[in-house]
Amino acid sequence: MARAAFASGLDPAQTAFLFGEGGNRVALDGDAAVVSAKGGIASWLDLPEAPDPKGLRPKRRYRTVWISDVHLGTRGCNADMLVSFLRSVETETLYLVGDIIDGWRLKKGWYWPDAHNEVLRRILKMAHRGTRVVFICGNHDEMLRPYAGLTFGGVELLLDAIHTTADGRRLLVVHGDAFDAIVLYHRWLAFLGDKAYELMLRVNTTFNAVRRRMHLPYWSLSAYLKKRVKNAVQFITRYEEAVAHAAAERGVDGVVCGHIHSAEIRQFGAITYYNDGDWVESCTALVEDFAGQMSIIDWLAELKKNAAENFVDKAPVAHEAMPTGVPA
Structure with missing residues (x-):
């Protein structure tokens, strides 16, 4: 299904959702979504992501x-x-x-x-x-x-x-x-x-x-x-x-x-x-x-x-106290 045919049944807000507003628009062509002028969906999906949070x-x-x-x-x-x-x-x-x-x-x-x-x-x-x-x-x-x-x-x-x-x-x-x-x-x-x-x-x-x-x-x-x-x-x-x-x-x-x-x-x-x-x-x-x-x-x-476990992992290890010579 061509993009124009797909969009014809949608109102402006729906079309805006599907195809974006300005800049890099996502178009639906047949069974494939492509990012215009950016080499297709594969290149968009393979862009670098933020690193996984520590402790994940x-x-x-x-x-x-x-x-x-x-x-x-x-x-x-x-x-x-x-x-x-x-x-x-x-x-x-x-x-x-x-x-x-x-x-x-x-x-x-x-x-x-x-x-x-x-x-x-x-x-x-x-x-x-x-x-x-x-x-x-x-x-x-x-x-x-x-x-x-x-x-x-x-x-x-x-x-x-x-x-x-x-x-x-x-x-x-x-x-x-x-x-x-x-x-x-x-x-x-x-x-x-x-x-x-x-x-x-x-x-x-x-x-x-x-x-x-x-x-x-x-x-x-x-x-x-x-x-x-x-x-x-x-x-x-x-x-x-x-x-x-x-x-x-x-x-x-x-x-x-x-x-x-x-x-x-x-x-x-x-x-x-x-x-x-x-x-x-x-x-x-x-x-x-x-x-x-x-x-x-x-x-x-x-x-x-996970946050609680990470906090425990990073907590300082308790060591046995050294004798001070002061009576308890």
Whole structure:
């Protein structure tokens, strides 16, 4: 598909996202993304990167990794933390389970710092080096849904997928907005809720800027409130039940979704419900090892653990005190 044909169905904000604004624009031609006048995507992906942070552990290998709700294009996106996570893992398959790009926000105003480019670069680099990358469209990046079934830059674009685990279980992979009655039946309420959520994230961003100045770690106000507000807890429970019920009707063994920014593994009868969380509030991912075992990675907790271990490693060694001749 030529670039002009691809762009014709998009509004200016969507086209700006896909092709950039001025300078080095990314163009989508057929199945390959190229950087104009820069020798193609391969040379862009092979540009030197910043060195890995000191103390970074050897890469962990997984059969499958799921991430969702990155919300690139918003100030709430923790892009730097996601890049550090992606640099720490190797995986055969990477599922991007929707809301990777926040088209709703980009339509209202352009916000795209270098860190957000780095996320896309890291994902495309993984695809370039042999990782199967599957992009499941969400509601915030719904502008890509008309192109489901196509592949761009080595990234498969789908509405949903069936994943077979190493131990033979079949999992439905879907963003999950179809199970949210507000989004499905009352779209204007979804946009209203998005506005309130955006305001809360702005407060969260300012709050954490102050914490950084005080040398305190990141802490999510929105995640804290979500776990403690009764109505939010009840909604999450009903949502999980609805998703599990739909998975049972599809005849699968489990379901992987995102959408509600709440990482979880739960059993509903014969159906295992997995939610990979988000990279706005909690910074979590879902992973599968080579035996088919699934687990949630809390990247904030991992970073804190690594920092604590590095601090202990660098601490001075305590030596036995020399006798002073002074009675104790």
